[in-house]
Amino acid sequence: MDWLKGVKASLIGAAAALAIASPGVAADPGLTDTEITIGLFGPLSGPLVGFGLDPVNAARMWYQEANKKGGIHGRKIKLVIEDDKCTANDVVTVVKKLVTVDNVFMLHGGSCTAALTAAQEYINREKVPYSMLNAAGDNAVIPPLKYTFGAFHGTQRVYAAALAGYAIKELKVKRAAIIVHDDDYGNANLATTRAILEAAKVEVVAAERIPANITDVTAPLLKIRAARPDVILSGAYPAPAVLIAQKYGEYGMTSIPLMQAVQGIPTPAVFARNVGNPAALTNFYHGWSFTDVGDEAIKKKYADIYKSHYPDREAGPFMITGLPSAMAVVEALEKAGRNLTRESFVAAMESLDFKPEILAGPLQFGKDRRDGMRSGFVVKYDGKTQKMMPGVYTWNGKDGL
Amino acid sequence: MMSDLLLQAAASGVVTGCVYALVALSLVIVYKSTDVVNFAGGELLMLGGYIGLLALVYFELSYPLMFVVVIVAMYAVGALFERIPLTTVRGQRYSKNAEADLVPLVVATIGLGYLLKGAVRVVPYTEEVRRLPPLLEGAPIFIGDVILLKQDIAIIAVTVVVMIALTGFFGWTRTGKALRATSQNPRAAALIGIPVKSMRMIAWGLAAGLAGIAGILLSPKLLMTPDMGNVVMLAFAAAIIGGFSSLVGCVVGGIILGVLQNFVGILISPQAMAVTPFVVIMLILVLRPQGLFGELAFKKV
Numbered sequence: 298m299d300w301l302k303g304v305k306a307s308l309i310g311a312a313a314a315l316a317i318a319s320p321g322v323a324a325d326p327g328l329t330d331t332e333i334t335i336g337l338f339g340p341l342s343g344p345l346v347g348f349g350l351d352p353v354n355a356a357r358m359w360y361q362e363a364n365k366k367g368g369i370h371g372r373k374i375k376l377v378i379e380d381d382k383c384t385a386n387d388v389v390t391v392v393k394k395l396v397t398v399d400n401v402f403m404l405h406g407g408s409c410t411a412a413l414t415a416a417q418e419y420i421n422r423e424k425v426p427y428s429m430l431n432a433a434g435d436n437a438v439i440p441p442l443k444y445t446f447g448a449f450h451g452t453q454r455v456y457a458a459a460l461a462g463y464a465i466k467e468l469k470v471k472r473a474a475i476i477v478h479d480d481d482y483g484n485a486n487l488a489t490t491r492a493i494l495e496a497a498k499v500e501v502v503a504a505e506r507i508p509a510n511i512t513d514v515t516a517p518l519l520k521i522r523a524a525r526p527d528v529i530l531s532g533a534y535p536a537p538a539v540l541i542a543q544k545y546g547e548y549g550m551t552s553i554p555l556m557q558a559v560q561g562i563p564t565p566a567v568f569a570r571n572v573g574n575p576a577a578l579t580n581f582y583h584g585w586s587f588t589d590v591g592d593e594a595i596k597k598k599y600a601d602i603y604k605s606h607y608p609d610r611e612a613g614p615f616m617i618t619g620l621p622s623a624m625a626v627v628e629a630l631e632k633a634g635r636n637l638t639r640e641s642f643v644a645a646m647e648s649l650d651f652k653p654e655i656l657a658g659p660l661q662f663g664k665d666r667r668d669g670m671r672s673g674f675v676v677k678y679d680g681k682t683q684k685m686m687p688g689v690y691t692w693n694g695k696d697g698l
Numbered sequence: 699m700m701s702d703l704l705l706q707a708a709a710s711g712v713v714t715g716c717v718y719a720l721v722a723l724s725l726v727i728v729y730k731s732t733d734v735v736n737f738a739g740g741e742l743l744m745l746g747g748y749i750g751l752l753a754l755v756y757f758e759l760s761y762p763l764m765f766v767v768v769i770v771a772m773y774a775v776g777a778l779f780e781r782i783p784l785t786t787v788r789g790q791r792y793s794k795n796a797e798a799d800l801v802p803l804v805v806a807t808i809g810l811g812y813l814l815k816g817a818v819r820v821v822p823y824t825e826e827v828r829r830l831p832p833l834l835e836g837a838p839i840f841i842g843d844v845i846l847l848k849q850d851i852a853i854i855a856v857t858v859v860v861m862i863a864l865t866g867f868f869g870w871t872r873t874g875k876a877l878r879a880t881s882q883n884p885r886a887a888a889l890i891g892i893p894v895k896s897m898r899m900i901a902w903g904l905a906a907g908l909a910g911i912a913g914i915l916l917s918p919k920l921l922m923t924p925d926m927g928n929v930v931m932l933a934f935a936a937a938i939i940g941g942f943s944s945l946v947g948c949v950v951g952g953i954i955l956g957v958l959q960n961f962v963g964i965l966i967s968p969q970a971m972a973v974t975p976f977v978v979i980m981l982i983l984v985l986r987p988q989g990l991f992g993e994l995a996f997k998k999v
Contacts, residue, residue, distance in 0.1 A: 516964045539829075547845065
């Protein structure tokens with residue numbers, strides 16, 4: 298009968314329409330026609346709050362700036378912000394909550410590599426795109442994991458390469474001493490530093506590996522002093538970095554340049570105050586990868602934007618470290634287009650290649666590359682002023698410059 | 699030259715050993731007078747350091763006055779802890795075995811440690827790593843090739859003064875003698891009219907005061923964080939080396955440990971330094987459980 302044929306045709310048509318429409322119905326979580334939901338997290342309380350509060354604020358500020366300009370392909374960015382306290386337990390809890398309860402499209406966060414690596418397996422199993430905030434530990438991005446993108450201001454290898462490169466090129470050293478921690482961070486630093494120095498025929502006269510919780514650095518510093526190096530390259534964390542600088546001053550070693558990787562000096566003024574001896578900083582250098590040190594205009598520009606978003610809060614020196622990852626996420630969302638999916642976002646991140654004005658070098662990823670930034674430079678710091686030294690040093694991704 | 703290196707390491711080890719010794723003295727005073735092992739010794743040290751910082755930087759007191767403030771404040775903390783939680787816990791009978799009843803008291807000291815650490819951590823000022831200005835500043839002093847800071851000399855001097863004061867206190871004062879009597883036999887001490895409860899309170903106050911002094915001396919050398927009390931493990935090792943019942947033993951044990959750690963750092967590896975106290979504890983417990991200056995205790999049955 299004709300009416301049955303009509304019903305049959307209608308049903309087939311409806312089924313076909315449903316089939317065509319199904320990709321839209323099964324859109325990735327956290328994505329609507331008008332919004333992209335991003336789970337943003339970092340240490341907002343606890344002893345490591347200094348690493349996360351300003352950077353989380355900075356990332357939020359960058360997303361708000363994108364929204365002010367009309368959003369990305371018609372979608373506004375909506376944030377769900379959580380505090381991970383920089384502990385592995387909290388990171389895992391926060392990540393699971395953001396993925397399963399808040400149904401975010403992607404994750405953006407983490408200031409402490411050791412803590413966030415605890416959530417890596419879950420994130421990659423669930424295939425949720427994840428951009429690290431300002432954590433820069435090598436083992437979060439090397440070897441690469443498909444859904445994780447990080448090291449937006451350089452890994453330990455990058456900072457080690459910058460310091461060693463400067464020592465060779467500008468200080469013309471022939472004998473170097475290295476002091477690092479006996480963990481993944483330290484191993485990465487030591488291997489890179491040693492490789493670069495040895496390639497330049499610089500003799501490594503002392504290589505001291507110290508525990509992260511060391512309370513007395515007398516023995517390693519005495520060994521370094523006895524080795525008579527032309528330079529001391531340190532990859533120590535903040536507290537041991539202060540102890541090293543103190544002892545270096547006490548033992549009258551200040552004719553030897555002391556070069557410290559950036560993680561040891563998150564807030565230069567606090568570092569100088571804790572060292573307590575201005576003489577210990579007369580020949581002191583540290584690694585850095587942001588142009589705010591050498592370019593007052595850039596420093597002021599971003600400090601002003603921050604002030605306009607957070608009038609009651611003065612931006613700390615770590616604020617800027619929260620920006621490159623947010624810039625990369627916005628750039629990749631733009632690149633992925635209106636037909637955004639988690640997979641298309643990952644593909645867009647993989648093909649990123651741009652240089653934010655705040656960074657020493659370009660942000661680049663690739664099929665087998667998840668560490669974004671490989672350039673750094675050296676800053677001379679006397680306890681009061683920071684002076685950017687000449688040359689940008691770029692790690693080659695293997696064992697040298 | 700290796701001999702210069704070892705000499706400098708030994709000098710530096712003596713200085714850090716003196717600080718371990720002061721904390722060890724604090725542990726031993728509590729143990730001798732109350733039979734309780736004080737696991738909050740490190741946190742009392744940490745609290746002393748922070749009170750010192752507050753007095754010196756915030757209230758701008760002079761260093762001598764700051765010392766007095768820290769000692770008085772820490773004495774009050776120790777005495778109050780003995781008078782309220784410990785006395786309450788001691789008043790309960792948990793088992794028929796008197797030694798088993800010490801377990802809740804030890805647990806209470808662990809609780810005190812966490813309480814103090816948590817309390818300090820919630821103060822916004824402690825979020826950042828801090829450093830207490832040293833007692834004495836100025837150019838280092840050279841003894842041959844050995845470099846000593848004025849602060850190092852101050853640490854040794856304060857340790858010597860504290861040892862002399864403690865010897866005088868326990869040897870020549872009525873309270874000191876009463877404390878010794880209480881530590882040897884509390885029941886007999888009570889029978890001859892010694893107020894045992896007050897003696898325990900004084901012992902805790904004294905121990906906390908000593909930990910506070912150690913905190914002031916250590917804070918310029920070791921950065922201040924709520925976790926800086928972890929050095930208590932080194933004090934335990936110092937006390938075990940010297941003998942857990944000997945005051946002189948604590949000082950000798952502390953100095954031996956400080957020097958040994960530096961020698962291990964130079965001759966073996968800095969990584970091995972952290973293990974040194976635990977190896978020493980094991981060796982002493984196996985070879986000479988009473989420590990270098992302690993005496994074996996016998997119990998008649």
